[in-house]
Amino acid sequence: MDLSQVPTNLPTEILNHNRQEIQRLTLIRNSMLQQGAHPAHLQPIEILINLNSVMIQLGEAPVSHSGLVAMLQTSLNIRTAWAALGVNYD
Incomplete structure (x- = not known):
């Protein structure tokens, strides 16, 4: 069965925004990690990365x-x- 023609919950253009957000958050997390950030400070960034991944799926x-x-x-x-x-995320 070819699923390429089945409509999805979101168009690819919107999902690309989530992919860009993951890339941006990964850069922030890696910078924080290189500067020796405590794992508790990295956790909110990790949560946002995971939530954006879930949104893409x-x-x-x-x-x-x-x-x-x-x-x-x-x-x-x-x-x-x-x-x-x-x-403030509006």
Whole structure:
């Protein structure tokens, strides 16, 4: 079965934003690690990287109600993680 024509939860252009965010967060994490940051300070960055990875996996899945609900929850978790870092993510 060819799944290339099956609509997904999100278009590729939007998913690319999550991929760019992962790259940016990875650079920040690596810089912090090189400067000797405590693991507790790295944890929020790791959480954001993981949440963006989950968003990509959910977004690439075929359209489904449960997938969209999971994406909404993941999006809210991303906003909460940014808020914990003191970033206004609008």
